Amino acid sequence: MRKLPDQVVADKDYKSSSAFALLWNLCRDFLPEKIMEDFDVFLDHCNMVRMKSGQGAASEFIAGEGVGTHGEYMVCVGDAKFIFQDAEMAPPSGVFGQNYSSSTHVEYQPHMYTLAWTVRRDHPSDAGGHFYIRTYGICIQAAANSLVVWRPADVHGTSLQDLDPHFSHPP
Structure with a gap:
């Protein structure tokens, strides 16, 4: 290593x-x-x-x-x-991610809310990667400079991105 x-x-x-x-x-x-x-x-x-x-x-x-x-x-x-x-300063927990996707799920946390900040989005809106809160039946379209706040105990997930997994550096 x-x-x-x-x-x-x-x-x-x-x-x-x-x-x-x-x-x-x-x-x-x-x-x-x-x-x-x-x-x-x-x-x-x-x-x-x-x-x-x-x-x-x-x-x-x-x-x-x-x-x-x-x-x-x-x-x-x-x-x-x-x-x-x-x-x-921020709480001691955070994650940076790229091309993230997850099936619908719930999370159990010691607080009621959580948040996700999308800083950058290089792909058109029809390329997927959108956030869903199944509990309410809503889709939040992925966009640069957007913040989503939700209750992690609600069923949520993301759609797959329409990107070729064989490209290590997609256009």
Whole structure:
């Protein structure tokens, strides 16, 4: 197994925690209070460490300093970099995915809501990959810069994407 250099790992860690912090803070501003309260109650009850780059969150917790909820994150727009300091950091769970699909299912989580942010979509709308909430009989068409919030206990899934699986780099 090949090990990445420490600086590469630290850079990816900072960039990924920054992406989740941006999402979290956008959700704070735009989602209904009821949804954010659901997450807050869970995070406070469990004294959750927040997603920070490097060893920041873990070392604070191990040192007995409690759980720091704030930190720094960066957003790049073209060549411009914007740094947000003393910002609320995201919960310690997130997934980056590409070309994801899943049959209908339910999930059991300790909070009522979950969310998915589609940042980029390169394929036309008829290429599949749409999100379904079977419990309500709705389809949410996949689109760039879209956020879906749902209750994971409701039956949900995605449609397959109409992409040739033999192309390692589809057009």
